Amino acid sequence: MKFRFPILIIDEDFRSENSSGLGIRALAQAIEGEGAEVIGATGYGDLSQFAQQQSRASAFILSIDDEEFTAGGDEEPAIANLRDFIQEIRFKNSDIPIFLYGETRTSSHIPNDILRELHGFIHMFEDTPEFVARHILREARSYTAGLAPPFFRALVDYASDGSYSWHCPGHSGGVAFLKSPVGQMFHQFFGENMLRADVCNAVEELGQLLDHTGPVAASERNAARIFNADHCFFVTNGTSTSNKMVWHSAVASGDIVVVDRNCHKSILHSIIMTGAVPVFLTPTRNNLGLIGPIPLDEFRPENIQKKIDANPFAREAQAAHPDRKPRILTITQSTYDGIVYNVETLKEILDGQIDTLHFDEAWLPHATFHEFYRNMHAIGRDRPCCDNAMVFATHSTHKLLAGISQASQILVQESKTTKLDRHIFNEAYLMHTSTSPQYAIIASCDVAAAMMEPPGGTALVEESIAEAINFRRAMRKVDAEWGDDWWFEVWGPDEMAESGIGTQEDWILRADDNWHGFGNLAPGFNMLDPIKATVVTPGLNVRGQFAEAGIPASIVTRYLAEHGVIVEKTGLYSFFIMFTIGITKGRWNTLVSALQQFKDDYDKNIPMWKILPEFSQQFPMYEGIGLRDLCKQIHETYKAYDIARVTTEMYLSVMQPAMKPSDAYAMMTHREMDRVEIDDLEGRATAVLLTPYPPGIPLLIPGERFNKTIVEYLQFARMFNLKFPGFDTDIHGLVEENVDGVAKFYVDCVRTNN
Structure with missing residues (x-):
């Protein structure tokens, strides 16, 4: 498969009829004769914009014979321009070949800080253009050959080798689409390469996502290196699934867990699925509805213990197993509105107090690559590990990096005393991953990680x-x-x-x-x-x-x-x-x-x-x-309706658990529930997640009781949705039914005995 990476030549004489112009064009023709593409330019222009070409080029050839070299002064302007341009390239790309060439000038005219960034120096007319072209192309092809990370390289090779497909999926490399008019449209829209690369896990040369072997494993190790983690696992079902994998690897029924009250709903789903007993840390909010941080004091072990003592189900679980610590802490890092925590402060407070620290960094995978975010993300270069607690970070590669939709990853930092048991972890991984993963998503995880390799x-x-x-x-x-x-x-x-x-x-x-x-x-x-x-x-x-x-x-x-x-x-x-x-x-x-x-x-x-x-x-x-x-x-x-006050107070109000979330969910699955109209909800325990959009943060989880403020909010939403259709307040868990031509709104609540 041929990728387009032209060689970029910058020479003010590129289009001139003088000897210099003839010489550089002869070199360009020789490069094109070897099957490569050349783009010629006559000046640097806007240096930063020109240097953007580093992502599209396979090499740069820069002239040092431009007229600016004849100017006087402390440093010749052409040298200054050259230095600025090369620095701009190297700020983003430390590997792309850069060649200088001249007719009268040599390396003796070039400062050392420029010379050390070069892959070669070409003196015109000493060798034939054909020989120089082959020399340049050897370096350029070596560079482009090393760009693709392990899995993407293997997938490209597989899709390019022309093998007949006898395995799933049934479209057989896109052939099935060619047999139908609408299939032809689909094939033309997505293209040959995507469909040839859509394969199943029977292709041994691509390795296995399910047991992390072959090129998949090599790519996960490569990503772990880039992100400075002990382990990395690619996930093709989004960070909702990554979160569930982490939880099912660490949490069992009856375990006490400490959770950010404004966490993503996948964490609340994990609580329900594992049968855990949650105690919640409540973030601040402002009256614009923006979610703030959990105050530092909320994380202190003595205050977490007070929350356990105040929760009858957590208190009971602790009494049954007094030797057990809370099993996991999950916080949202960053919040939807961009607030992040100093992770090192949290590690100091909670190491040894909670077994596993989990940072849902769906919106923060970029942070490890810049000093701007030092200490404000979970895992990275020169970040000390905990003495006892294992640290997990889950990343939505598709949100802030270049993964395609559903691309996610799990990073692990082991503690000084505890190493990850990959076999046990993989049992939880297999519980949630598909046996037919989309290989384009795996490739995008691989490439998204490779793109973040410093300095790029x-x-x-x-x-x-x-x-x-x-x-x-x-x-x-x-x-x-x-x-x-x-x-x-x-x-x-x-x-x-x-x-x-x-x-x-x-x-x-x-x-x-x-x-x-x-x-x-x-x-x-x-x-x-x-x-x-x-x-x-x-x-x-x-x-x-x-x-x-x-x-x-x-x-x-x-x-x-x-x-x-x-x-x-x-x-x-x-x-x-x-x-x-x-x-x-x-x-x-x-x-x-x-x-x-x-x-x-x-x-x-x-x-x-x-x-x-x-x-x-x-x-x-x-x-x-x-x-x-x-x-x-x-x-x-x-x-x-003073709705700013209502929405702030309802998220900050104390939620009363009536039963464990898993028990309330079980009652829903057995249909032991009542569909209760909004006006009658106060004091009832919900059987479902109640999630207003915005901000998409669950307000109540199964087993918690409705209070007066929440009912007041739902009454407002009912009125507003009827008065201003098209600007509706969307609330997942709120059921709308038409009764005798009138819209009525309900929530499914667990059935009471009275």
């Missing part, structure tokens, strides 16, 4: 941080230019570095800061990841105070979506965007432009049919309403 990975992360901070600066610039008029705010520290990315200290959450709204936080314990950007719309401040006028975020994001800008999450007066390694200046500048257009349409009160034609066609009731008028209606509804 470090450069990618730094670019993400830089783009995120530049977006924040641009939004503040617009705000300053509008003066007293309204504009959007990007949630974050009041002060930022004037240029560059600054340091970690710029993003630490401090107790005396007003911007975050999380109260009195421990020094140095938490940081906001700047690549997670929450845009705050006018109408509500972090103290929960409503303004006279407001712009609900759901209207803004609906507007953005119809203008081709899709955001990650929408709250009452905020929406969330992420600056992954794939985000570009063009994308975030488009967002700024779209927000400017929204402001203009809002200020002019343009009717909905004109600015949101598709939405208005779906919901004709909004057609004639002006954008500003609709914002006013929804804002006044939020304000009348």
Whole structure:
């Protein structure tokens, strides 16, 4: 299989008719004669943009005979340009071949700091162009041959060798699709390579994901090395599955587990499946609905013990096995809104107190590759291991890195006293993985890890941080230019570095800061990841105070979506965007432009049919309403029901367990439950997860009782959904049924005896 990696030549004479131009073009023709592609340029242009070509090129050939060398001064401008360009390349790529060539100049004219970065020096006309071309191509092909990591290389080789397929899947390398018109469309859309690479685990030369052998195992070892972990396991079912694997390898029925109250629902599913007894650590929240950190004191062993004592089921479990520690701690690192914890502080507090420390780093796989995040992620270079506790980190490779959907991985850091039993762990792994894994997902795990090999990975992360901070600066610039008029705010520290990315200290959450709204936080314990950007719309401040006028975020994001800008999450007066390694200046500048257009349409009160034609066609009731008028209606509804207070209080309220989650779930599976209308829920124990979107964090888990605040929220959601269709509050676990033409809302609760 031939990949396109041209050789890039930069010479001001590339298109000239002088002897230098003739010579370099002769070399280019000789390289093309050997079957390679050449791209010629006459200048460096924007160095940083030109150096981006390092990801597409197989080698650089740079002239040192340009006219700038004749200039005087302390250092010739061409040398300075050359140095800057090479440094820009090496910032991202330490391996790509770089050659210098000249007619009159030699290595004696080049400083040592440039010479040490070179793969060769070509003196024109001393050898034939054909010989020089072969010399360059030997280095270029050696470089490209070493790019592919183990599994991806094996998969490419397999898909390229023309073997007939007699195994699953039934499309047999895509052939079945060619027998049908719609199949032809599918084949043309996805392409030959993807379908030839879609194979089953009968292909021995690709190794086995299920028992981690062959190229799969080599790739997992390679990823473990890159991420500085003792072990890495690829997962093709997403981090929801990775979390369940970790839990089933460590937790059994009746074990006490310590869990972040705002964890992902996969952790709550794990509690139900394992039969564990949870005690929860409650994060802070601000009145914008953003999830803050769990206070440091919540993690202290004496306070965890108080929670165990206060929970009748945990108390009973501890009495039955007084010699057992809590089996696992799981916290969300980072939170959906970008708050991270100092992991070393947690290790110091909890090592020896809890058997396994699990950090759900679905949204933080990039952190290990940049000093900006030092100590704010679970496993990495020069990170000390615990004396007793095993440390797991689960990563959504597809969220922040370059994996395709469902690509995930589990990293393990062993303790000084405990080594991972791979055989026992693999029993839990097999419980949750498919026996027919998608090999393209495995390959993307392999490639995503290889892409993060320093220095390239470090450069990618730094670019993400830089783009995120530049977006924040641009939004503040617009705000300053509008003066007293309204504009959007990007949630974050009041002060930022004037240029560059600054340091970690710029993003630490401090107790005396007003911007975050999380109260009195421990020094140095938490940081906001700047690549997670929450845009705050006018109408509500972090103290929960409503303004006279407001712009609900759901209207803004609906507007953005119809203008081709899709955001990650929408709250009452905020929406969330992420600056992954794939985000570009063009994308975030488009967002700024779209927000400017929204402001203009809002200020002019343009009717909905004109600015949101598709939405208005779906919901004709909004057609004639002006954008500003609709914002006013929804804002006044939020304000009348004081919904910011309600949503904050319901997540911070004390949840009362009526039974173990696994017991409540068992009653649901046996249909020992009642479908209870919203107004009658107070005091009843839910049989299902109740999860409002946003933020997609479960509010109640099976076996917990409804309190007054939660019922008040559900009553508001019922009213709002009927009044403003299209801007519905989505609540998983809430059942809507039509009774005599009237929509009614229910939740399935465990059946009581009375």
